[in-house]
Amino acid sequence: MNLKLESLSKINKKSYFQLSILIALYYALIINIPFYIKLYDILEKSNSMNIGLFLSMPIFIFAITNILFNLISWPYIAKPIFIFLILTSSIVSYVIYNYGISVDYGMIQNTFETDIGEAKSYLSVHSIFWVTITGIIPSLVVAFVKIKKRVSIIKKLVSIFISILIILLIAFFYFKDLSYIGRKNSELKEMIVPTYYLSSSYKYIRSTYFSIPVVYKKIGEDAKQISSNTSKKPTLFFFVLGETARSQNYQLNGYPRPTNEYTSKQNVISFKDVASCGTATAVSVPCMFSALTREEYQESIAKHQDNAIDILKRAGISLLWKENDGGDKDVADNITKTTLNREEISEFCNGNNCYDMALLENLDSDIKNMQGNRIIFIHLMGSHGPNYFKRYPDNQKKFAPDCQRNDVENCSSESIINSYDNTIHYTDFVISKLIDKLKGVSDQYNTGLLYLSDHGESLGENGVFLHGLPYSFAPIYQRRVPLMLWMSDDFEKTKNIDQACLKNEAQNSSISQDYIFHSLLGIMDVTTSVYKPELDLYKKCREIK
Structure with a gap:
C-alpha cells in the first residue's frame, strides 16, 4: 500500500521541463490573447488574411516562451520567478488589452516613478478581477504544485531543441509575411508577453541603477538678467504645467464644445499646433525644461546638466514650484517646492485627491515671500486618467453623462469624452482664476502666464486609451498639446510685445516643447550663450529696446 502511495505521489509531481511546458502553454493560449486580437485586426484590414500564419502564432509564442522558461526553471528559483512573471504578465496583458498601450521603456519608467496615489487610480473591479483570474490563481497553482527534485538536463535540452525547430519551421514558411507585417506594424512585437516588457525592464534598470555615472555639466554659467525697460515693477510670471490635456479638445483651437468657457473671455492667445516632446510625463517634463531638443533628448544627459530652472535661478530670478x-x-530639485497634501480634508481636498483649485491657496503669501522678478511653476493634476471624473467637482460637471469609473474602456464613448471634456473645462476654470489673481496684483507687478500640457491622451480612437505609446507611432492625440499665453497690458509694454503678431504666430506656426527652455529665458530677460532666439516663441513679436 505504501509503495502504491509513493508511486502515485511521484506521478503527480512535475519535472522542471514539464512545468516550463505548461506555463509556456498558458502564455501561448491565454496571456497573449491581446497580441492575437491585434494581429487578426491587422491581417483583416490589409485584406490579406493568412489563416496559416495566424494559427501558427500561438505555436510560435509557445516555442519562444518554452525556451525562455526552460532556461530559468531550476531548483529553488523556478517558483519565485514564475510567480513573479505570471503576476506581472497578467497586469501587462490587462493594460495592452484594455488600453491598447504597449509596455515599453517609457511605460516602465512611468511605473517606477508613479506615486502610490497615482497608482491607485488604475485599480478597478474589472482590473482586480482580471489579475485575480489570469495572475493570482495561476500563481497559486504554481506555488502549490509539487516538483521533482531531480533536474533532467537531457529532457530540458530536447525540449529546447524541439522549440528551436518549431521556430525555424514557422520562419521557413512565413518569414516574408512576418517580416512585412513587422515592418509595417512595429508595435506588434511590443505586445508579445513576456519578452518585450522584460527587455524594457532590463534596459531601464540597467540604465538607471547600473550605468556608468555621468559627470554633471553646468551650462549657462554666464546667465544674467538684463534691463530692457525703465519699469520699476518686477515681473511676476505663472508657468502652468498641465497634465494629459490634448489640443484637439480645446474650444480655442476649433473644438465645437465650450471647453474654454472661462479663458475665452480673458484675451488669451492659444497656439493651435504644438508638439509634445514625449507621450508621458517622465519624458516630456524633463525634456521641455532641457536645452536638448526632442531629437537630441537623452534622459542620461538631461538629468546631468543644468535645465532652464537652474539657469533662471543662477540669473537671480526668484522661483517656486507648486x-x-x-x-x-x-x-x-534646486528650488523651493511645495506639494499639496492629498490626505487632508478641506474645501478642495477629500483625503484622497485634491482638485487643482487647491494650488491657489496661499498664493498671495507665496508671491510676497519671493524677491525681485519671480516665476511660480504650477503643476496641475489636470486631465490625468483613467479616473477623469475625480479631476473636477460636481459643480463643474459641464458635460453629462460622464464616466464615473476608472476602467474607462467599459464606459460608452460619449461618457468618456464627456468626462475628459469636463477635466479640460475645469482646468480652464483654474487657469482663468490664476489670470484673475495676476490681474489683481498687476498694479505691483508686470504679470504674465503661460499654460502648457505635458502630453496628450487617447480616448478610445482605434481602440487606444490613455497615453504612453512610443512617439514614432503614437496617435496625434497623444502628441499635440495646448499652449496658451496671457499678458497684462504693462507686461506687453514692458517686454515690447506685439500681441497681434503673437496671435498670428499662434494661428499659423508650428512649434514644440523645444521652445520652452529658450522662451523662459527670453521672456525673463536672461542673457546667456545657450539661449537660442529662434526657439523663443515670443522673440519674433518682440522688439528689445
Missing part, C-alpha cells in the same frame, strides 16, 4: 501631480521629475 505640485499637485506625480512630482516635478527632478527638474525643480
